[in-house]
Amino acid sequence: MNKLYRPQTFEELTELLKDYPDKPLFYSGGTEIMADYRLRKIKQAAWIDIKQLPGMIELSDDTIGACVPLNELISPRMFYDVGQFVADRTVRNHLTIGGNVCGKLPFREAVLPLLAMEAEVTIFSEGEMIRQRLEDRFDKFLRLEPGELVYQFHLDRSERPYRHNRYTTSSVVDYPLMTYLAVKADRGYFVGLSGYGSVPQYGWFDEWKQDDIFNHFQAVTNDRGSSAYREKLLRIELAKGAPDEAV
Amino acid sequence: MKQYEDHVQMEFRLNGETVFVRFDVDETLLHVVRNRIGLKGQKGSCLNGDCGACTMLLDGVPVKSCLMLALDVEGRDVTTIEGLKDTPVQQAFIEKQGFQCGYCTAGFIMNAQAMLETHPEADEAITNNWLASNICRCTGYEGITEAIKRAKELIADEMGK
Ligand SMILES: Cc1cc2nc3c(=O)[nH]c(=O)nc-3n(C[C@H](O)[C@H](O)[C@H](O)COP(=O)(O)OP(=O)(O)OC[C@H]3O[C@@H](n4cnc5c(N)ncnc54)[C@H](O)[C@@H]3O)c2cc1C
Ligand code: FES
Numbered sequence: 001m002n003k004l005y006r007p008q009t010f011e012e013l014t015e016l017l018k019d020y021p022d023k024p025l026f027y028s029g030g031t032e033i034m035a036d037y038r039l040r041k042i043k044q045a046a047w048i049d050i051k052q053l054p055g056m057i058e059l060s061d062d063t064i065g066a067c068v069p070l071n072e073l074i075s076p077r078m079f080y081d082v083g084q085f086v087a088d089r090t091v092r093n094h095l096t097i098g099g100n101v102c103g104k105l106p107f108r109e110a111v112l113p114l115l116a117m118e119a120e121v122t123i124f125s126e127g128e129m130i131r132q133r134l135e136d137r138f139d140k141f142l143r144l145e146p147g148e149l150v151y152q153f154h155l156d157r158s159e160r161p162y163r164h165n166r167y168t169t170s171s172v173v174d175y176p177l178m179t180y181l182a183v184k185a186d187r188g189y190f191v192g193l194s195g196y197g198s199v200p201q202y203g204w205f206d207e208w209k210q211d212d213i214f215n216h217f218q219a220v221t222n223d224r225g226s227s228a229y230r231e232k233l234l235r236i237e238l239a240k241g242a243p244d245e246a247v
Numbered sequence: 248m249k250q251y252e253d254h255v256q257m258e259f260r261l262n263g264e265t266v267f268v269r270f271d272v273d274e275t276l277l278h279v280v281r282n283r284i285g286l287k288g289q290k291g292s293c294l295n296g297d298c299g300a301c302t303m304l305l306d307g308v309p310v311k312s313c314l315m316l317a318l319d320v321e322g323r324d325v326t327t328i329e330g331l332k333d334t335p336v337q338q339a340f341i342e343k344q345g346f347q348c349g350y351c352t353a354g355f356i357m358n359a360q361a362m363l364e365t366h367p368e369a370d371e372a373i374t375n376n377w378l379a380s381n382i383c384r385c386t387g388y389e390g391i392t393e394a395i396k397r398a399k400e401l402i403a404d405e406m407g408k
């Protein structure tokens with residue numbers, strides 16, 4: 001990298017993107033980018049620091065700017081519960097929600113509560129802001145065209161009944177073998193998993209039928225654990241009951 | 248629009264003093280502080296965000312300086328171990344021998360310093376949550392735990408409790 005841009009307005013960003021029609025690298029918290037850069041996995045010579053664009057660190061009742069660090073997301077409670085296990089506390093002081101959702105690593109745990117809360121996302125695309133349901137853009141990865149930027153997430157932060165658990169192979173600070181989030185919402189039961197497959201997986205279910213839910217997900221075998229072990233963990237979590245059943 | 252290319256210069260506050268430094272645009276904060284400015288207290292080890300040896304305070308908040316562009320701190324306040332002057336946390340690490348080889352120590356101390364500034368009575372859960380960001384390869388965790396306890400006592404004494 002030999003150029004860093006810091007646009008202060010979206011007009012400046014629009015102009016800048018015209019010079020880089022291929023793939024500008026948006027730099028947010030930098031925790032994934034800097035690790036990859038050191039390993040020479042990042043080819044772009046120009047990076048765009050997006051943190052000083054207006055609205056990127058907005059945090060209000062119904063809006064979360066994409067550059068808000070994960071440690072600042074403490075409500076609703078499920079956000080805190082899921083977020084507090086991503087990386088470690090120091091990293092989370094600069095690891096951003098947008099970076100986690102847009103990252104390339106398989107885990108992207110923060111997307112689970114966003115999907116469970118039926119969040120919407122505003123994407124800056126070719127000079128315009130497009131707002132849509134997150135799940136319409138999220139299929140294994142957040143589907144972004146080159147030059148598209150995640151601007152903000154929008155959600156109703158009211159509390160919902162949920163169950164959450166996270167398994168790792170060693171210490172608490174580790175990538176998940178399986179992160180489990182089950183939520184009861186008006187729409188039905190949400191179950192989301194990270195670490196269970198090679199990408200985050202989720203589904204909505206009308207009823208709490210353990211076998212149906214179990215069969216919806218595909219476990220992976222990798223150096224952290226076998227698919228059989230992950231399946232066992234999922235069975236254990238599902239058997240604890242629906243998120244709205246008394247514990 | 249602000250833009251930075253190749254060799255850049257930047258002003259920020261380091262341990263309370265304004266510094267002006269030149270470096271390459273892609274250098275990390277850790278690299279600039281150690282190799283351009285010459286403060287070697289914070290260490291580089293994994294350079295991957297895992298170990299916490301490089302922990303510095305940015306506007307009072309701990310960050311992993313190996314995972315951050317130096318340009319991220321333009322105009323902001325950075326504190327390294329050299330900026331702490333005989334604080335209760337430092338005293339406690341000495342008293343309780345909260346180190347063996349010492350490579351991780353500056354990182355632990357910076358993180359503990361920030362924790363105890365915001366939570367002077369941090370309980371075990373808070374302490375674990377914060378200090379899980381740091382690894383001691385010598386596994387000197389017992390001494391570190393004792394040092395944190397002692398630092399809390401010293402802080403309570405200072406506050407006249
Ligand atoms: C020590 C360590 C432990 C970790 N543990 C976990 C873990 O347990 N669970 C987990 O889920 N993750 C974990 N991670 C991965 C971490 O989630 C990602 O590194 C991080 O979320 C990226 O966020 P960031 O703000 O630092 O993004 P950056 O590094 O700045 O960017 C990451 C990617 O997202 C793109 N991007 C960033 N923001 C936007 C935006 N607004 N719009 C479009 N594209 C954007 C960037 O261009 C880049 O490709 C860990 C990382 C580290 C360093
Ligand atoms: S050197 Fe920065 S976390 Fe290890």
Ligand code: FES
Binds near residue numbers: 347349350351352387
């Ligand atoms: S004292 Fe040696 S690494 Fe901690």
